[in-house]
Amino acid sequence: MKTQLSGPPSPSETFEPYETMRPIPLGVLMIAVALALWGVVLLFDNSEAVAIGQAERADVLADQPARSDADGASLFSARCATCHQPNGSGVSGAVPPLAGSPFLAGRAEVPIAILLRGIDGPIRVRDTVYDGHMPSFASVLSDEEIARLVSYLRERFADRPAPVAAEMVTALRGELAGGSGWKGGQELAARLAPELAPQPSFALASRAEADPATMRLVNEGTNGSWACASCHGALGQGSETVPRLAGLPAGYIARQLESYLNGSRRNESMAVVARSLTRQERVALGDYYALLRAPSNARPSLGGDIARGERLVLEGVWDRGIPPCVSCHGPSAFGVAPGFPGLAAQHPAYTASQLAAWVSGERDNAQQKLMNGIARSLDDADRRAVADYLATLPPVPVAATKERADDRR
Amino acid sequence: MSLTIGLLLALSFVVSLLALAFLIWAINNNQLRIEQRHAYTIFTEGEAGQVDDPTAEREDDHHFDIERAGIDRVSRLPVLILVASGIGWLVLGSLFGLVASLKLHWPDWLDAQAALTFGRVRTLHLNMVIYGWASMTGIAVALWVTPRIFHTPLRLPRLPLIGAALWNMALLAGAIAIANGWTDGEEWLEIPWQVDIGLATAGVFFVVPIIVTAARREVHHIYVTGWYYLAGLCWFPVLFVIANIPYIHSGVQEATVNWWFAHNVLGLWLTPLGVGTAYYFIPKIIGKPIYSYSLSLLGFWGLALFYSQVGIHHLIGGPVPTWVVTLSIVHSMMMFIPVLAVAVNQHVLVARNLWALRESIPLRFVALGALLYTLASFQGSIEALRTVNSVTHFTHYTVGHAHLGAYGFLTLVLFGAVYYLVPRSTGRQWPWPAAMAAHFWLVVVGFLVYFAALTIGGVLQGLAMLDATRPFAESVRVTMPYLQARSVGGSLMALGHLLFAVHFVVAVLQRPAPHPGATVLSKPAVAA
Numbered sequence: 040m041k042t043q044l045s046g047p048p049s050p051s052e053t054f055e056p057y058e059t060m061r062p063i064p065l066g067v068l069m070i071a072v073a074l075a076l077w078g079v080v081l082l083f084d085n086s087e088a089v090a091i092g093q094a095e096r097a098d099v100l101a102d103q104p105a106r107s108d109a110d111g112a113s114l115f116s117a118r119c120a121t122c123h124q125p126n127g128s129g130v131s132g133a134v135p136p137l138a139g140s141p142f143l144a145g146r147a148e149v150p151i152a153i154l155l156r157g158i159d160g161p162i163r164v165r166d167t168v169y170d171g172h173m174p175s176f177a178s179v180l181s182d183e184e185i186a187r188l189v190s191y192l193r194e195r196f197a198d199r200p201a202p203v204a205a206e207m208v209t210a211l212r213g214e215l216a217g218g219s220g221w222k223g224g225q226e227l228a229a230r231l232a233p234e235l236a237p238q239p240s241f242a243l244a245s246r247a248e249a250d251p252a253t254m255r256l257v258n259e260g261t262n263g264s265w266a267c268a269s270c271h272g273a274l275g276q277g278s279e280t281v282p283r284l285a286g287l288p289a290g291y292i293a294r295q296l297e298s299y300l301n302g303s304r305r306n307e308s309m310a311v312v313a314r315s316l317t318r319q320e321r322v323a324l325g326d327y328y329a330l331l332r333a334p335s336n337a338r339p340s341l342g343g344d345i346a347r348g349e350r351l352v353l354e355g356v357w358d359r360g361i362p363p364c365v366s367c368h369g370p371s372a373f374g375v376a377p378g379f380p381g382l383a384a385q386h387p388a389y390t391a392s393q394l395a396a397w398v399s400g401e402r403d404n405a406q407q408k409l410m411n412g413i414a415r416s417l418d419d420a421d422r423r424a425v426a427d428y429l430a431t432l433p434p435v436p437v438a439a440t441k442e443r444a445d446d447r448r
Numbered sequence: 449m450s451l452t453i454g455l456l457l458a459l460s461f462v463v464s465l466l467a468l469a470f471l472i473w474a475i476n477n478n479q480l481r482i483e484q485r486h487a488y489t490i491f492t493e494g495e496a497g498q499v500d501d502p503t504a505e506r507e508d509d510h511h512f513d514i515e516r517a518g519i520d521r522v523s524r525l526p527v528l529i530l531v532a533s534g535i536g537w538l539v540l541g542s543l544f545g546l547v548a549s550l551k552l553h554w555p556d557w558l559d560a561q562a563a564l565t566f567g568r569v570r571t572l573h574l575n576m577v578i579y580g581w582a583s584m585t586g587i588a589v590a591l592w593v594t595p596r597i598f599h600t601p602l603r604l605p606r607l608p609l610i611g612a613a614l615w616n617m618a619l620l621a622g623a624i625a626i627a628n629g630w631t632d633g634e635e636w637l638e639i640p641w642q643v644d645i646g647l648a649t650a651g652v653f654f655v656v657p658i659i660v661t662a663a664r665r666e667v668h669h670i671y672v673t674g675w676y677y678l679a680g681l682c683w684f685p686v687l688f689v690i691a692n693i694p695y696i697h698s699g700v701q702e703a704t705v706n707w708w709f710a711h712n713v714l715g716l717w718l719t720p721l722g723v724g725t726a727y728y729f730i731p732k733i734i735g736k737p738i739y740s741y742s743l744s745l746l747g748f749w750g751l752a753l754f755y756s757q758v759g760i761h762h763l764i765g766g767p768v769p770t771w772v773v774t775l776s777i778v779h780s781m782m783m784f785i786p787v788l789a790v791a792v793n794q795h796v797l798v799a800r801n802l803w804a805l806r807e808s809i810p811l812r813f814v815a816l817g818a819l820l821y822t823l824a825s826f827q828g829s830i831e832a833l834r835t836v837n838s839v840t841h842f843t844h845y846t847v848g849h850a851h852l853g854a855y856g857f858l859t860l861v862l863f864g865a866v867y868y869l870v871p872r873s874t875g876r877q878w879p880w881p882a883a884m885a886a887h888f889w890l891v892v893v894g895f896l897v898y899f900a901a902l903t904i905g906g907v908l909q910g911l912a913m914l915d916a917t918r919p920f921a922e923s924v925r926v927t928m929p930y931l932q933a934r935s936v937g938g939s940l941m942a943l944g945h946l947l948f949a950v951h952f953v954v955a956v957l958q959r960p961a962p963h964p965g966a967t968v969l970s971k972p973a974v975a976a
Contacts, residue, residue, distance in 0.1 A: 050735020050804075055510040055597075056671060056728055058741035063475060064792060067743070071472070071785045075465050078778040082458050085774040092770065305919075391916065398917035419916060 111191025114184055118176065119192075121370050127196050133171055135164040137196045141235060144197040149232050150189050151203070151211050153221065154180065157436055159332070160223025161239040168239050172436035174371070175220060178335040178384070179433045182208040219332050220436065249327040256320060257327065264315035267324065270308075274333035282389045285333035286435035290377025292325035294404070303404035305396075329376075335384035335434040339427035341391055344420065348428025351421060352382075359416045364425070367409070373435045378406055383432035390426035457775045464753040468785070471749050475742045510737070514596050522601035523592050524873045526608035528956065530588035531866055533616050537580025538859075539949045542942040545573035549935045553928060563627040571626050571638050578636070578713065579647065580619055582858055584612070586721035587654050589865045590677045592873070593728050594658050597674055598665035604657040611653025618646030634702065636710035637691055644692045648685065655681045672744040676724030679752065684717040700767055704760060711759030714853055715783075719751065719821075722858040723790055725865050726818040730794055733811040733868070734804045739796045743789040750786025754779045761832035764841065780832035787825040794818045809884045813864030816892070820856035827852065839914065844927060844934075845906025848899050855941075856895055863887070863948070870955055879958055883951045887944045894940025897933055905930025 109117070116125065122134045129136035142149050142164065157175035161168050180188065186205040193199040221227045224238030249257075258273075260266035267284075271277050275285035284292065298304035299313035316324070339345060350356075352372060355363035365372055367379050374381030382390065396402035397414030405411060417425070514520060548570040551557060558564040587608075595602045622639035625631065631638040639647070658681055662674065670678075691709035731738050738744065760768060760776035798805070798815045805812050827849055830836055840846060867884060871877050878884060905927045912923035 050733065051511065052515075053511040053513045054732065054735045055512050056673070056731035056738065057510045058672065058738040058744050058793075061740035061742065063472065063740065063742045063746055063789075067746070067785070067788050067792060068472065070788060071468070071746075074782055074784055075468075078461060078465070078782060081778055082461060082774060085770060086458075089770050395916035396919075399919050399922075401919045422916065 109184070109187075111187040111189075114180070114188040115191055115195075118180070118188070122173075127192075132167075133169070135162065135167070135169045135171070137192060140164055140196065142232075143193050144199065145232050145234060147189060147193065147199075147203045147207065148211055149227070149235075150192060151185060151208055152215060152227065152231055154185055154189070155208075155212055155215050157220040157433070158223070158227070159220035159436065160225075162224030162227070163238050172220070174373075174383075174433035174436045175334065176433050177212065178337075179431060182212060219334070249330075250323070253320070253323040253327050256316070256324060262315035264312045267312075272333075275328050275331045276333040276336050277386055277389065278336065279386055280388045280392050281386070283333070283335075283337065283385055283434075284328040285331040286374075287328060287380045288374055288376035288378070289322070289325035289329035291374070291380045292328055293321045294377075296321040296324070298402075298404035303402075305401045333434065335430075337384045337386045337430035339387060339430050341387045341423035341427050343387070343423030343425070343427030345424070345428050345431065347421070348424035348426070351417075351425050352428055356416075361413055361416050361421075364429075372429060372432055381435040382429045384434035385426075385429055387423070387426035387430045390429055391422040394422045394425070457771050460757070461775060461778060464779075464782075467753055468750065471745065475745055512599055517599065517601070519595045519599075519601050520592070520872050522605050523595055526602070526605055526612065527588045527592045527869065527873055529609060529612050530584050530591065531870070532952070532956070533612055534581045534583075534585030534588060534862075535866075535945075535949050535952055537576045537584065537619070538945050541573050541576030541581055542938075542945045544569050544576060546935070546938050546942050548573055549931070549938045552931045553935065562629060568627055568629065571631065572623055574636070575619070575622060575626060575639060577859075578718075578854070579622075579639070582718055582721075582854065582862070584615065585862045585866065586718065586725070586858070589725050589862065589869065590658060590681070590721065591654070592869050593673060593725065593865075594677055595661055597671045597728065598661055598667060600661060600664055600666045602657055603660040603664060607653040607657050611650045614646060614650035614653065618643055618650060621646065632692075632694075634706040636713055637706060641692045641694045644688070648689055648692070651685050651688070655685060671728075672738070672741075672748065673724040673728040675744075675748050676720040676727065679748070680717050680720030680724070683712070683720070687712050687716060703763060703766065704768055704772070707759040707762040708756075709759070711762065712756060715751070715755040715758060718854065718858050719755075722817065722821060722861045723747075723751075725861050726794055726814050726821070729810065729814045729861075729865055729868060730797055730818065733808050733814070734797060734801045736797060736801060739793045743793045747786045747789035747793065750782070750789060754782040754786070758783065758832070761837065764832075764834055764837045777832050777834065780829050783825055783829050787822055787829075790818075791822040795822070809881075809888055810864040810868040812888055813860045813867065815864075817857050817860030817862075817864065820852060820860065821858075824849065824853040824857050839910035840906060841910070842913070843906040843910040844902045844930065845910060848902030848906060851895070851902075852899055856899070860891070863891070866952070870952070874956060876955065876958055878951065878955050880951060880954070883947055887948045887951070890944030890947065891941050894937045894944060896937070898937030898941065901930040901933035901937060905934075 119137070123129055123137050124134075127137035129138075137143060142153065142162075153173065154176045156177065158171075158173040161170040163169075176185070182205045185208045186203045189208075190202040193201075193203070223240060224235065225240045228235040228238045255261055257267045260269070267275075270281045271284050272281075275283065277283040295304060296309075296313045296316060299306060299309045313321075351361060352364045355361045355366070364382060367375065368382050369375040369379065372382040374383075393402060394414045394417055397405070397410045403411065547558065547564070548566055551566045551569065562568065591602060591608055619639075622643045625640050625643060626638055630640055632640055658677065662670070662678055687709055691705055697705045727738065727744075757776050757779040760772050761780050764773055764777070766773075794815075795818070798811075798818070805815060831840055831846070831849060840849075867878070908930075909923050909927045912918050912926050913920070
């Protein structure tokens with residue numbers, strides 16, 4: 040009988056499976072040895088990688104920026120000289136001088152307190168009132184760095200050679216934690232240095248509060264859409280891929296909301312929000328966030344090369360058609376109203392995602408398509424380097440934007 | 449200190465390596481040959497009535513008349529009930545799988561009820577095919593084969609009946625729980641642990657009879673299939689119970705235990721069932737011995753030594769200590785050794801007897817399944833490498849790979865085993881031989897389409913996700929034609945399963961043969 044089981048050699052139904060006694064083929068043995076060696080090498084290699092990774096993580100945990108061993112002079116030229124000028128003379132009518140400033144000559148706590156919190160109102164330096172704005176460096180410089188910087192400044196510009204101890208900065212940082220910029224010289228003098236009085240009062244720079252309708256949009260949402268603050272945070276500080284809005288130019292924010300409407304900037308969530316807003320509301324929200332102040336909560340998080348990012352931001356790479364970011368986005372990448380947003384203290388995941396979005400066309404709302412070509416010249420490592428470096432910068436001093444925004448009107 | 453943990457883990461790799469080296473040394477120095485001689489002795493004694501043929505070669509020692517010993521008769525009822533349950537779950541599971549596949553390109557289809565949403569339907573598919581089809585049918589085959597290789601009837605043959613009833617009830621309860629949104633929230637462990645108690649209890653009713661049968665065996669030597677079955681039946685209950693104990697792991701630990709378990713279900717449960725089954729049926733159907741006993745040893749112990757650490761490669765890039773992940777990658781690559789050993793052993797035999805593939809549809813299923821085991825294992829090892837994983841992780845490629853192992857390998861092997869054992873259990877031929885061929889080509893072509901589509905689509909999806917300048921939605925859009933192709937392939941597979949199920953029902957319900965003792969399949973020469 041023919042069944043599906045029978046073949047030409049007709050295997051017997053009673054046959055029992057068994058194995059013959061052949062040795063292991065040499066090829067199998069060689070592959071086994073090769074794999075074992077590979078495994079040992081990989082594990083050994085991994086132990087080194089783990090050690091390096093742990094060292095790097097320790098650095099991050101200690102929150103030390105990349106150049107924590109920089110001396111006071113290099114900190115000065117990197118962080119202060121752009122505005123206060125390399126010789127400390129300041130800019131007449133705009134930036135107060137450091138050279139001969141009583142703020143440096145007095146107690147060391149005063150310049151430390153200014154660096155930690157920034158200044159948002161008018162101060163009087165040697166009979167001249169400056170109504171400028173200085174960013175907070177609390178998120179940017181470590182206690183040791185601030186101590187080295189202040190020691191350098193006091194020795195060079197105020198002839199006070201006694202070095203400042205990092206412990207003093209640590210103590211003061213704890214004492215002043217969470218505060219926003221000093222509200223003019225008056226608050227600073229009252230708190231730390233009565234001898235600097237009289238100082239102009241903050242009332243000179245007082246500004247209108249946002250109207251209740253705008254505050255409802257921000258905190259509760261309306262027209263079937265959710266609140267801005269539900270993603271961007273109560274202070275507009277953002278996180279991860281949700282951008283920091285605090286201190287961005289008012290015109291820029293309003294224009295982004297329009298872009299979500301006309302599709303030149305694509306984001307499902309923001310498109311819903313933008314559709315729920317009237318033109319007046321868009322403008323009002325821009326004005327509100329432009330004046331909002333929030334400490335920086337951005338930290339390098341993409342593993343980018345900070346030094347490379349710094350080079351790209353400050354110098355660009357002209358061979359590859361990449362201009363320095365600061366040439367349009369303003370000194371210290373604080374932004375230039377109304378068109379160029381501040382980039383400083385922006386969340387790196389957001390910055391990098393936007394640089395990628397210019398390439399993909401998800402975002403195509405730049406004036407004269409400026410960003411499209413630049414973004415195409417950046418590769419993935421560049422994007423991460425730039426984004427991580429920008430996250431190390433101090434946040435935009437708020438009212439600087441306001442003045443320019445006011446000029447616009 | 450992670451250095452200490454790292455050292456401990458590396459040590460576990462070194463210990464495994466030393467054990468492997470010792471095993472190879474022992475094999476090459478004939479330390480293990482003694483046992484084989486024992487086997488010959490026992491065979492000769494057992495077959496005393498058959499070796500009086502003067503022209504008989506040594507190979508004739510390896511004969512045993514299973515029918516005369518009445519072994520299949522004892523295991524018939526539990527085996528058929530388990531196979532029937534397995535096939536029932538296969539049909540149900542395939543339908544849920546097909547619905548899940550269709551939902552990926554018809555997202556609004558069947559979205560009115562929570563129980564029919566993708567998350568639940570996919571989960572039902574997984575649990576039904578793994579714990580229903582693969583586990584129950586695998587246990588059925590083990591219950592059928594184990595007494596045969598041990599030359600003794602199945603002991604305690606009523607226990608598996610209780611086990612089957614309990615297992616079916618627990619699985620049904622688990623499925624209802626999942627459909628209603630009550631799960632443990634971990635992949636492969638979705639069935640609520642309260643219900644898992646039922647499954648674990650049912651398992652005892654399967655394991656005990658097989659172990660008792662092994663203890664009362666009439667042969668001294670245990671054939672390689674027996675090692676795999678006994679090991680799998682000891683490993684899986686341990687894995688299942690440990691992974692399901694509630695409230696001891698949380699967070700990252702929970703994820704680690706989850707994947708340790710989920711991958712071990714494949715490697716230490718489904719693989720032993722499938723490989724053991726292939727080791728029995730390939731030589732049995734061809735009628736010639738396996739290539740090398742030494743390789744059998746290497747393959748089995750290689751699996752035992754290296755597999756248990758493999759699962760954590762599912763967490764590459766996750767917040768798990770790098771050491772654990774790297775060790776898992778190394779162990780994944782070490783799986784090349786046992787897989788190669790099994791491959792040489794089984795494929796050499798098939799390759800030298802290709803004629804048999806034309807003759808026997810069961811062999812076609814089993815041999816193709818064994819080949820796909822080799823491919824799935826090699827693919828899995830390579831997928832564990834970080835460079836490959838960074839592309840394929842979180843893509844449909846992984847789904848394709850999972851089906852290459854669970855379907856291409858295990859399910860095809862089990863199809864072959866069922867086609868072989870049902871006629872011998874019932875004493876009745878399959879009524880429609882053409883349906884078997886149709887089943888074979890439906891599932892093979894269907895699976896080919898399925899696997900090719902997911903593999904290509906998965907790689908494209910992975911590359912799209914890695915490119916930051918392409919929006920995420922594009923990585924979804926790019927998979928569209930491949931997901932549709934997957935549904936086409938899946939439909940063919942499901943169709944094949946339906947045909948198989950109908951054929952099985954007809955085969956079991958048809959009129960009994962005149963005398964079941966001498967089945968229609970026996971060679972006249974032997975039966976005489």
